[in-house]
Amino acid sequence: MSKCTITLSNRRINVEVARPGEIYQGSRFDWSGQIMKVTLDGEHTFTSTESLISGEGTGGFGLCNEFGMNQPIGYHNCLPGETFLKLGIGLLTKPDEAEYNFFRNYSVNPSPIEITQTNNSITYESVTQACRGYGARLKKTICIEENMLRIDYQLINIGSKTLETDEYNHNFVNINESILGPSYRLQLPFQISSSLPKIFKLSGDILQWLSEPHETFYFREDCPEISNPSWVLTHEPSGVAIKESLNMPLVRFALWGRSHVVSPEMFIKIKVDPGETLEWRREYCFISK
Structure with missing residues (x-):
């Protein structure tokens, strides 16, 4: 086992998780529980990276979540x-009067993270330093069972001001490193009405690629709160698929990608008053024929 990773494994899946601050030290993604690689039945893989070029982008990889992509706490x-x-990271320094930009690299004062591991789970707990009335205790547990991976979140407001932000998992995925194109199908969490890039074909809630994408693609759509949303990405020639389910109301769906990676993103709204607790779960199912 690498000192930079923690491994969870059972008879179906093997999951490699980055240790906080060892591989990623950026100011965008949650440092705890960054899932680098998932292997199903010893042969099928599901994760990729934001960029194939070292140093390009914001350093994302695998299944990594972000709090406050558009609304970091206390920035305004x-x-x-x-x-x-910045929940999941710690305190960031505001350098000037510019609007917050998640692509920007902010100075980081990371929150200490305690790690507890069992045979099938890893739990991360962190407490933020006091920040002008804002404070949070974040607990995140990754657990595997058969071909399933669950991420449970618990956010406690320990400050005197309301915590109001958003959260999603970026999901840098592909299937068996296959290039994006007509061999993939994505079942969406709802039937979208947004104008799509020309590379896509939409039939109901099924999205397909007409060809390999040769440039970055992106679209997003806000939605009325949808209960128990999910998406499924399938590589049709092999029948291998990945499904993400969420037990919180969906308020926005976005899709980002390049030829080597696609990121279906389900956003939730977070509002936690002082002394209150919010809990939610993201569940992944890895499927083969």
């Missing part, structure tokens, strides 16, 4: 030189 009332809260 933060002066240059002061810190704001």
Whole structure:
């Protein structure tokens, strides 16, 4: 086992998880529980990277989540030189009066993270430093069972101000490293009405690629809160698939990708008053014929 990773394994799946701060030290993605690789039945893989070029992009890989892509906590009332809260990371420093931009690299003061491991789970617990009335305790547990992977979140507001932000998992995925194209099918969590890039064909809630994408593609759509949403990505020639399910109302769906990777993203809204707790779960099922 690498000192940079933790492994969970059973008779069906093997999961490699990055240790906090060892591989990723950026200011965008949650440092805890970054899932680098998932292997099903010793032969099928599901994860990729944001970019194939070292140093390009924001350093994302595998199944990694982000809090506050558009609404980091406390940024709007933060002066240059002061810190704001980025859940899953710690305190970031606001350098100037510019709008928050997740592509930007902010100075990081990471929250300490305690790790507890069992045979089939890893639990991460972190407490943020006090930040102008904002404070949070975040607990995140990754658990495997047969061909399933669950991520349970518990967010406790330990400050005096309301925590209001968003959360999603970026899901940098492909299947068996196969290039994106007509061999893939994506079942969406709802029937979208947005204008799509020309590379796609939409039939009901089924999205297909007409050809291999030669440039970055992206679309997103806000939606009325949809209960128990899910998406399924299938590589049709092999029948291998990955499904993500969510037990919180979906408020936005986005799809980003390149020829080597696709990222179906289900966003939730977070609002936790002082002393209150919010819990939610993301569940992944890895499927083969």
